[in-house]
Amino acid sequence: MSEAKIHPVLIGMAGTGVQTEKLFLSLAEQMKLPLLQILKQAELGVLIGNSTEHLKQVHVNADVALKLIDGYLLSMRLASEEAYAIEQEAVSLSSVLYDTAQQLHPIAELYGVKLELTLNGKYGPVTAHRQGLQSALVSLGYALIEALPASNAPQLKLELAAHRCRYGIVAGLYADVDRLTAEALRQGRRLFGDTRQPLPALSHSGGAGVFVADAILNAIGARLKVSHHNKRSGLGAVLQANPQLQLV
Amino acid sequence: MAEIVLLEPDTVLADLYIKAFIHQGHSVRRSVSAQDAVFLVDEKLPDIVIVELQLVAHSGIEFLYELRSYSEWQEIPIVIHSCIPPTEFTNSVKLLRDKLGVQKYLYKPQTSLQTLLRSITEVVSPDEVLHQTAEIYMDNDSPRYPIPMSVVTFNQPI
Numbered sequence: 001m002s003e004a005k006i007h008p009v010l011i012g013m014a015g016t017g018v019q020t021e022k023l024f025l026s027l028a029e030q031m032k033l034p035l036l037q038i039l040k041q042a043e044l045g046v047l048i049g050n051s052t053e054h055l056k057q058v059h060v061n062a063d064v065a066l067k068l069i070d071g072y073l074l075s076m077r078l079a080s081e082e083a084y085a086i087e088q089e090a091v092s093l094s095s096v097l098y099d100t101a102q103q104l105h106p107i108a109e110l111y112g113v114k115l116e117l118t119l120n121g122k123y124g125p126v127t128a129h130r131q132g133l134q135s136a137l138v139s140l141g142y143a144l145i146e147a148l149p150a151s152n153a154p155q156l157k158l159e160l161a162a163h164r165c166r167y168g169i170v171a172g173l174y175a176d177v178d179r180l181t182a183e184a185l186r187q188g189r190r191l192f193g194d195t196r197q198p199l200p201a202l203s204h205s206g207g208a209g210v211f212v213a214d215a216i217l218n219a220i221g222a223r224l225k226v227s228h229h230n231k232r233s234g235l236g237a238v239l240q241a242n243p244q245l246q247l248v
Numbered sequence: 249m250a251e252i253v254l255l256e257p258d259t260v261l262a263d264l265y266i267k268a269f270i271h272q273g274h275s276v277r278r279s280v281s282a283q284d285a286v287f288l289v290d291e292k293l294p295d296i297v298i299v300e301l302q303l304v305a306h307s308g309i310e311f312l313y314e315l316r317s318y319s320e321w322q323e324i325p326i327v328i329h330s331c332i333p334p335t336e337f338t339n340s341v342k343l344l345r346d347k348l349g350v351q352k353y354l355y356k357p358q359t360s361l362q363t364l365l366r367s368i369t370e371v372v373s374p375d376e377v378l379h380q381t382a383e384i385y386m387d388n389d390s391p392r393y394p395i396p397m398s399v400v401t402f403n404q405p406i
Contacts, residue, residue: 033261037260037261041264044264044267149257149259152281152284152304
């Protein structure tokens with residue numbers, strides 16, 4: 001078949017279909033972990049009889065699983081919408097980071113990771129899809145919280161922060177993980193869905209949270225990028241300042 | 249009761265397994281990385297090493313190669329307890345059993361805590377095991393059964 005006969009839209013759809021399938025496979029593989037944790041907590045509760053503590057952990061793990069599924073569904077929904085239908089608005093970064101920290105706190109506590117919220121500097125509002133941005137940061141947070149203790153990081157600290165860079169304003173999560181590089185993320189994007197550990201330098205699991213966040217950010221016109229903040233490496237969403245309120 | 253080295257990268261799962269092991273009377277030292285696990289084994293010889301294959305940086309298989317490269321650690325019993333299904337090692341039974349000295353392969357999502365605890369007893373103190381359960385034994389390189397199973401026991405000693 002000659003290439004000219006394939007309509008560009010169909011080529012685009014095929015590409016999207018492959019990515020969708022890979023994201024789904026990645027999510028399905030990732031779901032094993034919280035479900036396994038819930039299963040083992042239930043078994044241990046029966047074995048040693050301390051059910052209250054285990055029920056709290058079950059609650060946190062179930063919450064993680066549900067939020068990750070929600071993030072995946074949101075990315076699918078946003079990707080299927082026309083660009084103009086996505087409600088971009090002026091979003092306060094501080095409030096998004098604060099809410100993200102609130103949502104990540106229980107799982108961070110479970111993994112023994114200390115969350116730090118740094119809101120230094122005035123960034124003003126950014127243009128973003130608020131729900132999408134928040135969901136992307138929460139998905140990223142889960143991936144990093146789960147990965148941090150497994151990577152022998154010198155400090156179990158995760159910093160939620162924003163800073164300016166030449167591309168715009170980056171809102172992200174940062175930790176002492178020097179193996180997190182732009183090349184590792186590029187390779188992960190190529191491998192996710194095809195391999196169990198697309199980010200072997202960062203995570204022992206499928207790291208689906210990273211790819212769900214990537215899909216959401218893509219759909220809302222933002223970008224996921226490896227960045228550095230306060231001598232820590234991390235992943236962040238590159239956003240553009242919203243000019244609407246800058247003169248106020 | 250056994251002295252266990254647990255190589256498990258997930259903190260939450262590791263805590264749960266450790267509680268179960270301690271409840272059963274075992275003592276446990278846990279590592280998240282292959283390198284640290286080598287240090288733990290070197291620090292005090294364990295009765296058994298339980299290994300997850302999916303780790304950050306070096307894999308569990310690399311750890312096993314490293315472990316078996318030391319003559320004094322040839323006899324340490326190894327149980328793989330992994331999220332990777334054993335079906336993916338159908339062609340590597342000989343490698344796992346003969347070269348790396350793996351005694352059991354437990355597929356984590358389908359292995360209950362009870363099965364894990366029983367497997368430890370079987371490996372560490374086989375005399376204590378009165379009843380063999382319906383586990384599938386692999387006698388040779390051509391298994392009598394297809395591999396989709398949660399517990400694979402390699403019945404030849406290292």
